[in-house]
Amino acid sequence: MDIISNATMNKEHYYKTTIRWTGNKGTGTSDYRAYERSHVISVENKTDIQASSDPAFRGDKTKHNPEDLLLASLSSCHMLWYLHLCADAGVIVVDYLDEAKGTMEEGDNGSGKFKEVTLFPLVTVINFSMIEKANDLHKKANELCFIANSVNFTVRHQPKTISLK
DSSP, X not given: OHHHHHHXXXXXXXXXXXXXXXXXXXXXXXXXXXXXXXXXXXXXXXXXXXXXXXXXXXXXXXXXXXXXXXXXXXXXXXXXXXXXXXXXXXXXXXXXXXXXXXXXXXXXXXXXXXXXXXXXXXXEESSGGGHHHHHHHHHHHHHHOTTGGGOSSEEEEOOEEEEOO
C-alpha cells in the first residue's frame, strides 16, 4: 500500500527536444573556424528556434544562444509561478516585465558556468494595497520554480511593483 501511495505522489513529466546542427559549410569540423555554430531547436507542434553560440564563441549574434535561453527559462518559469500565486492570493497583476541578467565565468580550460542570475520583475498591480503582498510572492515563486530548483547557482530577485491606483 505504501509503495502505491508513494508512486502516485511523485509525478514525472517528460520532454523531448530535437537539436539539428545546420552549420556545416562543406568541410564539417575539419577546423575550429571551418564551421558555423548554427542549429535549430525543434519541439513537436511548436515554432522552431534558430540558434547559435554566443558571438564570443564564434556564434551568430542574430540568433538565440544557450545562455539567452537559460535566462529566458528562469525568467519565464518565475513569472508563471508568480502569476499563479498572485491569482490565488487575490493580487491582480495587469502587467509584468522582466529584464533578467546573468553572469557566466569562463574557466581556464574553456569550460564555463553561470555564477548567478538576477531577475528584475516590474509588476503592475491594480491597487496600491496589493503591493506588499505582490512583492512577498516573489520569494514563494522562486521556491516553486522548476528551473530555479534545477540550477546550481543563485537566482536573485529585485522586484519593483507599481499600482494603477
